[in-house]
Amino acid sequence: MSKRIFVTATNTNIGKTFTSQLLIGAFSRMGLRVGVYKPIETGVTTLPADGEALFQTALSFNPELASLSIDDIVTLQFPLPAAPFVANKGEKIDLSRFDTALAKIEALCDIIIIEGAGGLMVPIDDENMMIDLPRHFNAATFLVTHCNLGCINDTLLSINALENAALPYVWGLNCRSEDKNFETVSLPYFNHRFESIYQIEKDIDAIAKALLDTISLQNEEIA
Structure with missing residues (x-):
């Protein structure tokens, strides 16, 4: 089995795909063959845009x-841009379908980046939420958060959810040009609360290494 990383975020449109693309480059520079998987994408009319990217x-x-198709990369595609529970009209989703798809991709890579949909508490069906997938996949989680006003609350809520679920994780800030006054209104608290802070675009290589370290510790605990 390849190393697995589940990329999630504090909400939708925070930068999961952008971050995943940077991670592909970072792990490739380390000499690893990288694969990607997006179990569910909603808002698909012709092509799953995030999965295709x-x-x-x-x-x-x-x-x-190259032996794969986009349908191998994105298992479930729904036209309605909504939580999977809503887009799939509340129908149960068989998670074993994801395992079958993942095995096909993993045969071609050393590490696989699995991108979620929305944030951690997005409902998949009546039994599962997005936060249940990292455990199902036995994956380390990377949490993408934003740098706009409100990022402290959003980040701490998601970190709290991951820690309550006992899921190994690394987190980083996706700072954009429109995120005003981050260094003045939010960064001082993060510096106070955390020993180290990753900003995704400039620290992607360090993030990739931290994720590999997290996977190694995770595997040691399982062994």
């Missing part, structure tokens, strides 16, 4: 993935 980026680094 991930696939093309990974393919540019790992040509072995």
Whole structure:
């Protein structure tokens, strides 16, 4: 089984796909063959945009993935841009379908980046939420958070959820040009609360290493 990373965020449109693309590059520079997987994408009318972006980026680094199609990368595609529970009209989703798809991709890579949909508490069906997938996949989690006003609350809520679920994780801030006054209104608290802070675009190589370390510790605990 390849190393697995589940990329989630504090909400939708925070930068999961952007971050996943950067991670593809970082792990590839380490000499790893990288694969990508997006179990569920909603808001799909013709092509799953996020899944396709991930696939093309990974393919540019790992040509072995050329044997796959976009339907191998994105198992469930729904037209309604909503939580999977809503987009799938509340129908139960068989998670074993994801395991079958993942095995096909993992045969072609050393590490796989699995991108979630929305945030951790997005409902998949009546039994599962997005936060249940990292445990199902036995994956380390990378949490993407934003730098706009409110990021302290959003970040701490998601970190609290991960820690309550006893899920190993690394987190980082996706700071954008429109995120005003972050260094003045939010960064001082993060510096006070945390020993180290990752800003995704400039610290992606350090993030990749931290994720590999987290996976190693996770595997030691399982052993």
